[in-house]
Structure formats: structure tokens, C-alpha cells
Amino acid sequence: xxxxxxxxxxxxxxxxxxxxxxxxxxxxxxxxxxxxxxxxxxxxxxxxxxxxxxxxxxxxxxxxxxxxxxxxxxxxxxxxxxxxxxxxxxxxxxxxxxxxxxxxxxxxxxxxxxxxxxxxxxxxxxxxxxxxxxxxxxxxxxxxxxxxxxxxxxxxxxxxxxxxxxxxxxxxxxxxxxxxxxxxxxxxxxxxxxxxxxxxxxxxxxxxxxxxxxxxxxxxxxxxxxxxxxxxxxxxxxxxxxxxxxxxxxxxxxxxxxxxxxxxxxxxxxxxxxxxxxxxxxxxxxxxxxxxxxxxxxxxxxxxxxxxxxxxxxxxxxxxxxxxxxxxxxxxxxxxxxxxxxxxxxxxxxxxxxxxxxxxxxxxxxxxxxxxxxxxxxx
Amino acid sequence: xxxxxxxxxxxxxxxxxxxxxxxxxxxxxxxxxxxxxxxxxxxxxxxxxxxxxxxxxxxxxxxxxxxxxxxxxxxxxxxxxxxxxxxxxxxxxxxxxxxxxxxxxxxxxxxxxxxxxxxxxxxxxxxxxxxxxxxxxxxxxxxxxxxxxxxxxxxxxxxxxxxxxxxxxxxxxxxxxxxxxxxxxxxxxxxxxxxxxxxxxxxxxxxxxxxxxxxxxxxxxxxxxxxxxxxxxxxxxxxxxxxxxxxxxxxxxxxxxxxxxxxxxxxxxxxxxxxxxxxxxxxxxxxxxxxxxxxxxxxxxxxxxxxxxxxxxxxxxxxxxxxxxxxxxxxxxxxxxxxxxxxx
Numbered sequence: 001x002x003x004x005x006x007x008x009x010x011x012x013x014x015x016x017x018x019x020x021x022x023x024x025x026x027x028x029x030x031x032x033x034x035x036x037x038x039x040x041x042x043x044x045x046x047x048x049x050x051x052x053x054x055x056x057x058x059x060x061x062x063x064x065x066x067x068x069x070x071x072x073x074x075x076x077x078x079x080x081x082x083x084x085x086x087x088x089x090x091x092x093x094x095x096x097x098x099x100x101x102x103x104x105x106x107x108x109x110x111x112x113x114x115x116x117x118x119x120x121x122x123x124x125x126x127x128x129x130x131x132x133x134x135x136x137x138x139x140x141x142x143x144x145x146x147x148x149x150x151x152x153x154x155x156x157x158x159x160x161x162x163x164x165x166x167x168x169x170x171x172x173x174x175x176x177x178x179x180x181x182x183x184x185x186x187x188x189x190x191x192x193x194x195x196x197x198x199x200x201x202x203x204x205x206x207x208x209x210x211x212x213x214x215x216x217x218x219x220x221x222x223x224x225x226x227x228x229x230x231x232x233x234x235x236x237x238x239x240x241x242x243x244x245x246x247x248x249x250x251x252x253x254x255x256x257x258x259x260x261x262x263x264x265x266x267x268x269x270x271x272x273x274x275x276x277x278x279x280x281x282x283x284x285x286x287x288x289x290x291x292x293x294x295x296x297x298x299x300x301x302x303x304x305x306x307x308x309x310x311x312x313x314x315x316x317x318x319x320x321x322x323x324x325x326x327x328x329x330x331x332x333x334x335x336x337x338x339x340x341x342x343x344x345x346x347x348x349x350x351x352x353x354x355x356x357x358x359x360x361x362x363x364x365x366x367x368x369x370x371x372x373x374x375x376x377x378x379x
Numbered sequence: 380x381x382x383x384x385x386x387x388x389x390x391x392x393x394x395x396x397x398x399x400x401x402x403x404x405x406x407x408x409x410x411x412x413x414x415x416x417x418x419x420x421x422x423x424x425x426x427x428x429x430x431x432x433x434x435x436x437x438x439x440x441x442x443x444x445x446x447x448x449x450x451x452x453x454x455x456x457x458x459x460x461x462x463x464x465x466x467x468x469x470x471x472x473x474x475x476x477x478x479x480x481x482x483x484x485x486x487x488x489x490x491x492x493x494x495x496x497x498x499x500x501x502x503x504x505x506x507x508x509x510x511x512x513x514x515x516x517x518x519x520x521x522x523x524x525x526x527x528x529x530x531x532x533x534x535x536x537x538x539x540x541x542x543x544x545x546x547x548x549x550x551x552x553x554x555x556x557x558x559x560x561x562x563x564x565x566x567x568x569x570x571x572x573x574x575x576x577x578x579x580x581x582x583x584x585x586x587x588x589x590x591x592x593x594x595x596x597x598x599x600x601x602x603x604x605x606x607x608x609x610x611x612x613x614x615x616x617x618x619x620x621x622x623x624x625x626x627x628x629x630x631x632x633x634x635x636x637x638x639x640x641x642x643x644x645x646x647x648x649x650x651x652x653x654x655x656x657x658x659x660x661x662x663x664x665x666x667x668x669x670x671x672x673x674x675x676x677x678x679x680x681x682x683x684x685x686x687x688x689x690x691x692x693x694x695x696x697x698x699x700x701x702x703x704x705x706x707x708x709x710x711x712x713x714x715x716x717x718x719x720x721x722x723x
Contacts, residue, residue: 014705014706016633016705016706019705019706023707051709052704052709053704053705053706053707053709054702054703054704054706054707054708054709055706055707056707056709057707057708057709058706058707226706348392358649366712367712368709368710368712369702369709369710369711369712370710370712
């Protein structure tokens with residue numbers, strides 16, 4: 001494993017010369033393994049950096065780096081979107097992150113509800129939603145999406161105290177359990193995971209140890225600069241080559257073994273993990289974060305009767321039948337395999353959630369040229 | 380599955396200078412207007428202007444309407460923009476000796492006279508820099524709410540011995556950019572959305588005919604393509620050049636000049652400076668042997684100090700632009716619609 005960046009070199013995560021060294025290490029390792037290797041990351045920010053910097057063109061031909069279910073907006077399940085849309089149509093004001101607006105539910109999105117007259121506020125943080133509730137007289141539901149990184153912020157806001165008219169519709173998700181699902185998928189070829197550094201700052205890297213123990217698959221925690229990702233992949237391939245399933249922390253400047261204990265304590269005081277569906281993936285045991293009994297009075301699902309059935313009169317859009325978002329999020333297909341990608345399905349007219357969110361695989365690929373592999377181009 | 384691809388209504392993306400706008404012009408206006416003048420360059424070329432041969436010289440004609448919010452922004456205003464925009468369209472055809480400009484103005488009822496005078500003064504200053512003047516015009520006033528403040532249209536004519544199109548690239552040619560990219564769009568966006576970003580975001584809006592004259596004097600026939608990367612930014616301009624010339628272009632991202640403040644704003648807002656509009660920069664396609672000579676000449680001009688050679692023309696992947704990030708290569712996408720700051 002290359003030494004983790006230290007001292008002044010920490011400021012140079014964008015040094016092309018160092019990147020070329022790491023890329024050539026990847027080639028040597030892949031050759032040593034001697035077959036096609038697939039590894040998965042589970043984070044939109046990793047995909048953004050890989051696409052933005054054209055890293056895939058520097059990966060060896062026999063290395064597949066796949067994005068798994070790493071986009072919180074994309075894996076928000078249809079019935080969860082329906083709950084938000086139904087509440088909005090019932091006349092309750094909704095506050096949510098901008099990326100959620102266009103995500104299709106069974107038949108409608110929050111943006112559709114808004115166009116029909118419902119009140120939907122776009123907020124940048126839970127704090128802004130709380131402030132909004134303080135300034136208004138009616139009920140405000142914060143439609144909370146995101147992984148543990150965002151859930152911690154929701155928890156902190158709840159613990160700090162919220163006004164009476166504020167409640168939470170939680171669609172928060174918890175990443176570690178879904179890695180188990182992907183590892184157990186019969187069609188999976190994934191031999192190693194690159195774990196998201198920012199989530200690990202909260203959970204700590206130790207959380208992956210039981211997973212590695214159970215599935216005998218290595219996990220490397222990596223940061224988000226191009227060199228972080230390349231160094232993380234080098235470590236991961238070394239573990240695969242040596243058949244040494246263990247957890248390595250390639251992001252030590254931010255991540256510790258225990259993580260942020262205070263944040264974990266807050267997170268699990270407010271939320272409890274509960275099984276539930278992730279869009280396109282499966283039922284994920286302990287994959288959803290729902291409010292604990294102590295906070296039931298802030299749970300929008302308790303406070304309101306949400307009439308989701310009223311939405312089912314609308315026929316689903318026909319194009320969505322051809323959408324393969326689910327397979328893309330499970331890492332068994334890539335946007336290039338989709339017949340809609342870049343044609344009918346574009347950021348301004350998205351068919352699936354992966355083209356809606358700035359963390360969705362399709363949106364990222366589209367923004368950065370739509371095709372990751374330029375190895376063939378003669379220069 | 381069937382879907383009508385041509386929209387029934389014109390949405391904002393058709394005005395953003397990208398693929399959608401080019402398709403709209405082709406579908407609606409090229410029909411019937413597509414025939415070239417007897418001897419010259421017409422609408423079908425979809426270039427910055429038209430050109431008529433008159434004896435052994437060329438008369439170049441162009442027009443441009445200007446709307447911008449806000450009317451006054453750091454580094455310029457709609458008046459300076461209207462003059463520079465038209466002068467630059469002429470210059471991008473190689474026509475740097477501007478004979479004169481027209482100015483048509485449509486004003487909303489209630490518009491402050493003082494602001495109109497300020498805009499006129501700024502047009503006059505830009506004309507002085509370009510060595511030309513407004514020689515005829517038209518004035519209309521419309522009712523309150525029938526337009527938003529002010530629309531300025533300018534047309535311009537210029538003479539030149541040689542027309543430079545944006546379709547003259549061939550493999551091996553080098554691409555120069557005459558300075559830092561993204562300044563105009565980022566300054567306007569910041570002023571429009573009231574981002575309180577530290578540092579000095581200023582539009583680069585300026586007439587470029589003097590700079591282009593310098594480049595042409597140094598490079599002569601070796602200057603084979605000119606394009607100003609306005610709406611849609613460098614990304615759109617390069618795509619258009621690659622498409623029309625039937626070549627691919629590789630851009631070395633680390634050599635593209637970007638000011639620190641634009642780079643920082645772009646990172647924060649999640650916008651690529653290559654997608655952001657410029658109003659005082661040109662992309663110049665040059666034969667390889669003349670690249671250094673033209674670069675040196677451009678750098679000696681006050682508007683070209685930060686100029687750099689940023690790319691190379693290749694035969695492979697015609698119509699595409701490849702971005703070499705220093706870490707790897709990817710395709711550069713053209714943006715549909717205006718770049719918007721990231722929401723979350």
C-alpha cells in the first residue's frame with residue numbers, strides 16, 4: 001500500500017505526475033491478478049470525481065469500477081416519493097432538497113404537485129427548514145432524504161428543538177446494510193468495495209469489519225480527490241491480489257476507526273434502522289432510518305393520514321418501463337446499456353431518478369460527456 | 380415508443396447557444412433562407428456573419444440582439460456588450476476594419492433616462508476602442524410590462540481581404556485561447572443571484588478586432604479558424620468548430636487559463652468554467668508551425684496577456700471534443716440551457 005498522503009503533500013491531491021504513478025500501479029496489479037476485476041464504490045461524490053477527471057480512461061482495461069447504490073435521491077423508493085407528493089396534495093407544506101423535486105413517484109413528482117398548486121419549498125439544509133417552520137403558522141413537513149451523513153444533520157436539528165408545526169417525513173437511508181445486499185446478489189461480480197470517506201467520518205471504518213468477516217470481501221475507505229481515489233483503488237487491488245479480505249483506511253486525514261461518536265449517539269437517539277425497499281435494489285434489512293418512538297410526535301407518518309392511494313389513479317409514464325435505473329444502481333448495468341440514456345432521458349426531461357440527481361450515475365455521465373472510455377481515441 | 384422531439388413551444392434552452400439553438404435555426408430559418416449569396420457566405424454556413432465578395436475584397440455583415448439581466452454588471456453593461464458583441468462577430472470572420480454599426484433600441488415605458496444616457500456613453504467608449512461608430516439606428520418604446528427594461532440590437536459591416544470561417548481546421552492544427560475563460564458569465568451570474576463571493580469577478584466584455592488584427596498580422600494564412608466563445612462557453616464554441624471542420628479537438632485542461640476567483644466560484648457553484656460565457660475572448664485555430672508566432676503576438680496585445688495554446692486538432696472522433704484533465708481523458712459535454720448553480 002502506498003503511504004497515505006502526509007504533511008505538505010496533503011495539499012497536492014491533484015498532481016498529475018503522482019496520478020500517473022498510481023495508474024501504472026493499478027495496471028501492474030490488475031495484470032498480476034490476471035483476470036477481469038470488478039470493484040464497486042457506493043457514493044455519488046466518488047463517481048463525480050471519477051467522471052470529472054476522466055479517471056476511467058486511466059484505469060486498466062481489465063478493471064471495472066462500478067457505481068453502486070450511492071445516490072440517496074435515486075434510491076428513495078417510489079412509495080416514499082408518493083408519501084411526499086400525497087402530503088403536498090393534501091395541502092401540507094413540504095420542505096425538501098432541490099434534487100428531490102423532479103424524482104418520479106408512481107405517477108407524479110413533487111414538481112408536478114407544485115405545478116398543480118401544492119406548496120413545496122426547496123431548502124439547502126434542515127436548519128433552513130426549521131427556520132421556515134418558525135416563520136409560518138401552518139404545518140411544515142421536512143421530507144428528509146440522504147444517507148447517514150445527512151441524517152446526522154436532521155438528528156442534530158431535532159435534538160436542538162423544533163417548533164410544534166414541524167415534522168419529519170424520513171426517507172433517510174443507511175449505507176452499510178446495502179453493501180451486504182450487493183455482496184449477496186447472485187449476478188454480482190464485485191470483489192471489493194471502495195467506501196465513502198465522508199460517511200466513514202461519522203460511522204468510523206471499524207463498522208465495515210463485520211461485513212468483511214462475513215463476506216470475505218475487502219473494503220477500502222477513500223476520499224474524493226483524484227489521488228485519493230486512485231490510491232484507494234491501488235490498496236483495494238492489493239488486497240484482492242493477496243486474497244486478504246480486510247478493511248483499510250486510505251483516508252486517515254479525516255477518518256478514524258471509531259468515527260464521530262457524538263454524531264453516532266445523536267443519530268441513533270433520533271433514528272432507528274428499519275428494513276425497507278430501496279428503489280431498484282431490494283428490501284434492505286436495516287437500510288432505512290426512521291424516527292424512534294421517543295420522537296414519534298415529530299414523525300409525519302404519525303401526525304398525518306397520508307393518502308397515497310389517491311395517486312394510484314394515474315397511469316405511470318410509459319417511457320419509465322424501459323428505464324434501467326434499478327440495474328444501474330445495483331451495479332449490474334451502466335448508463336451506456338440504457339436505450340433511453342442521452343436520447344429520451346436527459347437532465348431536462350429525466351425518465352429515471354438516476355438522471356435527476358446531481359449524484360445519479362446517469363446525470364454525472366451525461367454532464368461529463370456521456371462516455372467514460374476514450375482508450376480507443378488516437379491522439 | 381414514439382415521442383415528438385421538436386417542442387411545440389420555444390423554451391429558454393433554444394436561446395442558450397447550444398445544440399438546441401442550432402437545430403432550431405436549421406429547422407425554422409434555413410428553410411427558404413438557406414441559399415448562399417451568388418458569391419459569398421450565407422445563412423447556411425451558420426457562421427458569425429455573412430460575407431459578400433465585392434471585387435477582390437469581402438464585405439462582412441452581422442447582427443446581434445442583446446438582453447441581459449442585470450443591465451449593469453461588474454466590468455460592463457448592455458451598451459458595451461452590444462458594441463463588443465457585433466464588432467467581435469465581424470472580427471471572427473476576419474473582418475477587423477469596421478465601417479459602422481447600427482443601433483436599434485426597444486425601451487420599456489418608464490425606463491430611466493439617466494440609465495439610457497449611461498448606456499449610450501458606454502457604447503460610445505466601446506466604439507472608440509473598436510475604432511468605429513454608430514451610424515444609423517431606430518428607437519421604439521413599448522408599454523410597461525411588454526418587455527423587461529431594454530433590448531438593444533446592433534448590426535455591423537466591415538471589409539476584409541480574407542474571410543476566416545470557423546470551419547477551417549485540419550488535423551495537427553493548434554487551438555489558442557486569447558485569455559482567461561468564464562469571466563463574463565460568472566460575473567453576471569454572481570450579480571444576478573447576489574452571490575457574495577469574495578474577490579473581483581469582472582466581465583471581460585471588450586471589442587476584439589484589434590487583437591484579431593494582431594493575430595492575423597502575425598499568422599497570415601496560417602490563422603485558419605476564429606470563434607468567440609460566448610453563450611455556451613468554450614465547450615459550445617469548440618463543438619461547433621469541430622463539427623463544421625469535421626475534426627476532433629483535444630483540449631489540455633491544465634493549460635486553459637482561468638482566474639483564481641472564477642475557479643473558486645466555479646468549484647463552489649458546481650459549474651465548469653468551460654461552459655460559462657465570455658465576451659472578450661477568442662478561440663484561434665492556427666497551423667502548427669505558426670502557433671508560437673501567433674501566441675507571442677497575441678500575448679503582446681493588452682487584451683491577450685493571458686493567452687495560451689490549449690489544444691490540438693485530431694482526425695479521430697470528428698465533431699467531438701476530448702478533455703485531457705491531466706489525470707485522464709473524457710468527452711467534454713455541451714451544456715443544454717444556461718448553467719445553473721448546484722442546488723444541494
